[in-house]
Amino acid sequence: ALPISPLYIENTKSQEFKWLSIFSDATDLDIISGLNEFVDAYGNWIATKKEQYNYSHKFSKIAEQELNKCEIDFNRMKSNIKYFLTGKENEKRLHSFRLMNAVMFMQLWHSVNAKKEKFKQVIDEPSFQSFNFDFYKSASDKLFSTTEPAGWRAFQLAFIILNLDGIFKLDEDTDWEKRNNWVDLVWFPTGGGKTEAYLGLIALTIINRRKEFPESGGGTAVIMRYTLRLLTMQQFQRATMMIMALELLRRWGNLNLGEEPIYIGLWVGNS
Numbered sequence: 001a002l003p004i005s006p007l008y009i010e011n012t013k014s015q016e017f018k019w020l021s022i023f024s025d026a027t028d029l030d031i032i033s034g035l036n037e038f039v040d041a042y043g044n045w046i047a048t049k050k051e052q053y054n055y056s057h058k059f060s061k062i063a064e065q066e067l068n069k070c071e072i073d074f075n076r077m078k079s080n081i082k083y084f085l086t087g088k089e090n091e092k093r094l095h096s097f098r099l100m101n102a103v104m105f106m107q108l109w110h111s112v113n114a115k116k117e118k119f120k121q122v123i124d125e126p127s128f129q130s131f132n133f134d135f136y137k138s139a140s141d142k143l144f145s146t147t148e149p150a151g152w153r154a155f156q157l158a159f160i161i162l163n164l165d166g167i168f169k170l171d172e173d174t175d176w177e178k179r180n181n182w183v184d185l186v187w188f189p190t191g192g193g194k195t196e197a198y199l200g201l202i203a204l205t206i207i208n209r210r211k212e213f214p215e216s217g218g219g220t221a222v223i224m225r226y227t228l229r230l231l232t233m234q235q236f237q238r239a240t241m242m243i244m245a246l247e248l249l250r251r252w253g254n255l256n257l258g259e260e261p262i263y264i265g266l267w268v269g270n271s
Helices: 028-053 060-085 088-113 117-123 133-138 154-162 176-181 194-212 229-252
Strands: none
16 A cells, blocks of 8 residues: 555654665664654644534544544554654564565565566576665565555554564563553554554564564464454465565574564364
8 A cells, every 4th residue: 555644744764664674774773763753743633633622512522532542542652652763772573674675565565466477487486585675675565556655554553563562572561461451452444554554563473573572473473363364365375475475584584583584374163
């Protein structure tokens, strides 16, 4: 999907998969600055809404209630960027975040280009060796448009930043289990892009487990449950693209993602 520039933000670089990834020339400082600018745009939107409502009409109580919730999420996103991605002590976590964006770019690139004749020969290579770091670094991220790079929709990136505190843990946080009392629901109409939002979180979870717990970070990391058989097949295919991109990164051997292959499985019930 094209990253449509939200109001109050001039530069959508911070929403581009490739720019946020390890395949870009952006520095870690650039990434942090871009993410803060992205979240600050949300803060400006909240401030403007608060001014507009000025709490003098019949829905003022509801408006105030909902905007206060927005403010809580804004502060949590700012806090997550500060405590989990910023500074020397968070270089490893930021690298995991950039790897996740690399995975999202790779799976989307293959999704769009798999059927094109010019890549058929490379894809047919049993070793897959041509798909190395340099290949993706030079691959175009203008996948849906000749001018706009592919990237996150605003709500997808916000959802991921919001959930960093459920994947990363501060050493000094002795009560991290309290995070299990929160459920962040991503609610969007069909076709709005929910899948990408949680595929990103799944990739980040797997990457972080592999890097943080080399001995015990394998095994089953994520369970996805679907209530409709048809949806299960479609979502399984989309998740498989992401898992294949993760496994390719692991096989490059220099990203500290362990020796155990990254797998995906499907259970469809007794019948």
